[in-house]
Amino acid sequence: MSDILTLLDDPAREAERLAFAGAIGRPVGVRLAGGPELAARPGTVAAALATLAVERDAAAVLLPQGLFGAEVAALLALRLGAAAITDVVAIDPDLTATKPIMAGTAFSRARVTGGLAIFTVQPGLEAPPLAEPAEVVELAPPAAAAGEDRVAVLGLTPRAASGGRPDLLSAEIIVSAGRGTGGDLGPVEQLADALGAAVGASRAAVDAGWVDPSLQVGQTGKTVSPRLYVAAGISGAIQHQAGMRGAGLIVAVNEDPEAPIFEIADLGIVGDLGEVLPAAAAAVRAL
Amino acid sequence: MKIIVLVKYVPDIEAGYQFNSARRLDRGGDGLLNQLDEYPLEQARRLAEQFGAEVVALTLGPDEAEEAVRRALQMGADSGVHVCDAAVEGSDALATALILAAAIRRLGGADLILCGAGSADATTSLIPVQLAARLQIPALTGAASLTVQDGAVEIRRDLDAWSLQLAAPLPALVSVNDKTGEPAYPSAKAVMLARKKPVESLDLADIGVDPAAVGAGGAKVEVASITPAPARAGGQILDSESDDVVAAFVALLQANALI
Ligand SMILES: Cc1cc2nc3c(=O)[nH]c(=O)nc-3n(C[C@H](O)[C@H](O)[C@H](O)COP(=O)(O)OP(=O)(O)OC[C@H]3O[C@@H](n4cnc5c(N)ncnc54)[C@H](O)[C@@H]3O)c2cc1C
Ligand SMILES: Cc1cc2nc3c(=O)[nH]c(=O)nc-3n(C[C@H](O)[C@H](O)[C@H](O)COP(=O)(O)OP(=O)(O)OC[C@H]3O[C@@H](n4cnc5c(N)ncnc54)[C@H](O)[C@@H]3O)c2cc1C
Numbered sequence: 001m002s003d004i005l006t007l008l009d010d011p012a013r014e015a016e017r018l019a020f021a022g023a024i025g026r027p028v029g030v031r032l033a034g035g036p037e038l039a040a041r042p043g044t045v046a047a048a049l050a051t052l053a054v055e056r057d058a059a060a061v062l063l064p065q066g067l068f069g070a071e072v073a074a075l076l077a078l079r080l081g082a083a084a085i086t087d088v089v090a091i092d093p094d095l096t097a098t099k100p101i102m103a104g105t106a107f108s109r110a111r112v113t114g115g116l117a118i119f120t121v122q123p124g125l126e127a128p129p130l131a132e133p134a135e136v137v138e139l140a141p142p143a144a145a146a147g148e149d150r151v152a153v154l155g156l157t158p159r160a161a162s163g164g165r166p167d168l169l170s171a172e173i174i175v176s177a178g179r180g181t182g183g184d185l186g187p188v189e190q191l192a193d194a195l196g197a198a199v200g201a202s203r204a205a206v207d208a209g210w211v212d213p214s215l216q217v218g219q220t221g222k223t224v225s226p227r228l229y230v231a232a233g234i235s236g237a238i239q240h241q242a243g244m245r246g247a248g249l250i251v252a253v254n255e256d257p258e259a260p261i262f263e264i265a266d267l268g269i270v271g272d273l274g275e276v277l278p279a280a281a282a283a284v285r286a287l
Numbered sequence: 288m289k290i291i292v293l294v295k296y297v298p299d300i301e302a303g304y305q306f307n308s309a310r311r312l313d314r315g316g317d318g319l320l321n322q323l324d325e326y327p328l329e330q331a332r333r334l335a336e337q338f339g340a341e342v343v344a345l346t347l348g349p350d351e352a353e354e355a356v357r358r359a360l361q362m363g364a365d366s367g368v369h370v371c372d373a374a375v376e377g378s379d380a381l382a383t384a385l386i387l388a389a390a391i392r393r394l395g396g397a398d399l400i401l402c403g404a405g406s407a408d409a410t411t412s413l414i415p416v417q418l419a420a421r422l423q424i425p426a427l428t429g430a431a432s433l434t435v436q437d438g439a440v441e442i443r444r445d446l447d448a449w450s451l452q453l454a455a456p457l458p459a460l461v462s463v464n465d466k467t468g469e470p471a472y473p474s475a476k477a478v479m480l481a482r483k484k485p486v487e488s489l490d491l492a493d494i495g496v497d498p499a500a501v502g503a504g505g506a507k508v509e510v511a512s513i514t515p516a517p518a519r520a521g522g523q524i525l526d527s528e529s530d531d532v533v534a535a536f537v538a539l540l541q542a543n544a545l546i
């Protein structure tokens with residue numbers, strides 16, 4: 001069986017990534033020394049992975065979804081004359097990959113023809129656990145790749161933490177706030193805390209400064225697939241839907257019965273979120 | 288200072304789109320300027336105000352893609368370049384970046400190349416860094432803010448837990464996201480002036496790209512099938528004035544073992 005290299009950049013996702021790789025070949029984890037500034041050095045990471053992929057004649061390299069993973073994929077493809085497929089949600093044993101396209105309104109199945117196949121993979125995908133522990137290679141990143149040696153990291157500032165709530169990408173339930181909250185996050189947080197849920201947001205709520213940008217769901221935010229997504233005061237623009245239409249169940253609370261979010265909601269509640277959410281939270285706590 | 292802004296023509300997803308029998312996007316339908324490319328155009332407009340820079344909008348796409356360039360001219364670009372060639376159809380990201388790099392070289396390069404964060408149709412975000420690598424210039428990507436000073440460009444890149452402050456000397460490529468500031472809506476006067484701005488059309492021969500290296504023949508990604516996402520049937524709609532919506536919500540949680 002050929003090696004499937006998988007970049008382990010997040011300790012919380014190592015088991016999941018290795019299991020996913022194990023479903024299509026022999027999983028080999030790759031850990032890279034380096035801190036957050038590695039995000040500005042995708043070419044350097046690509047150089048290290050290229051050497052390893054060639055040495056081992058690997059069949060595929062799996063990278064995390066997101067800008068950093070896409071850039072490593074792009075530069076690895078360029079280095080090896082290979083090709084990359086981004087944002088995949090499933091890979092068959094013959095390395096045909098499925099991914100959402102056109103803002104999540106369609107899915108494509110595509111294959112890399114010839115040479116190394118490079119994928120960026122969505123977080124949270126299910127795969128059977130490995131029977132035995134996978135090999136993990138620790139790599140020291142090589143010297144900065146050409147071009148990147150001219151990029152200077154001038155500063156590194158920590159950003160606000162999520163207040164102890166579950167991570168958006170692993171959460172079983174997400175309660176998301178839109179412009180309709182008017183900036184009062186109280187009702188959304190009450191329901192989220194009653195359900196043990198993560199808090200998400202639309203771009204409008206983020207741009208208004210009510211919610212941290214790391215919690216934005218949608219085309220330019222996170223793609224989430226919780227079992228339940230509650231959209232509160234969110235109209236359901238296509239760019240928002242792109243990030244959440246894969247949720248198991250969708251509940252929408254909106255005062256406008258014409259809001260497009262109702263077209264994809266399993267349960268639509270026409271009403272004022274300031275009343276509905278606290279009442280729902282109280283009912284959940286009383287169970 | 289010379290700035291090249293990369294703009295893509297994409298289908299209007301909300302208006303509907305089609306894939307042809309070769310599983311390639313039918314680019315002839317209703318399309319528009321990729322909305323995420325309005326942000327680099329806005330940054331270019333602001334830099335032009337600040338420094339008196341020359342702004343060129345560059346697109347690669349079918350005949351209709353000239354619309355994206357026209358929109359860019361309304362939004363402040365001084366001139367446009369449209370690379371169009373039948374041999375391009377079916378190109379993967381690698382070939383797209385190859386063509387864009389050749390076009391930029393033919394235009395004599397630029398001090399600053401600005402890209403959007405991704406396209407609305409494919410959204411691979413593979414292009415900007417591949418392009419910078421081919422042009423052998425540094426890339427600063429995912430900028431949430433951008434400033435140019437003393438021959439260098441500085442950006443803020445937000446990760447989940449960290450903000451990075453990054454800088455590179457010009458010439459450089461920067462991709463900017465939708466946190467950099469909303470684009471100004473073009474005035475009636477700007478729309479009128481845009482009609483007189485020049486748009487140059489180039490084919491692969493003009494920029495010295497071998498047609499065999501690009502297009503479906505050169506692509507290393509082969510699309511096997513395209514299927515619509517499973518329709519999400521709208522479910523039950525209740526009114527909080529007349530229905531017991533809390534009971535319905537709790538029943539849904541219980542029926543799906545969510546509590
Ligand atoms: C290139 C691009 C990328 C984008 N990326 C994203 C993205 O990643 N994520 C994203 O979310 N958006 C994105 N957008 C923006 C998107 O188009 C919408 O503008 C945005 O999603 C709207 O947010 P909203 O639903 O919170 O606000 P609105 O559309 O203003 O909706 C607010 C809703 O709240 C309802 N409401 C008001 N008061 C109440 C109340 N008291 N109780 C209940 N309901 C109430 C209203 O009826 C309305 O439906 C993007 C746009 C562009 C152009
Ligand atoms: C549905 C679909 C899925 C695809 N998936 C893949 C895939 O997984 N792997 C792959 O190799 N190819 C893929 N392709 C082909 C790829 O989309 C094209 O090569 C495309 O032109 C470049 O990729 P992008 O649109 O994702 O650009 P992105 O990298 O997302 O775009 C970033 C920025 O680059 C600039 N830019 C991108 N394209 C152009 C252009 N034509 N003209 C001017 N500026 C531009 C814009 O500023 C844009 O904001 C796919 C195509 C489609 C239609």
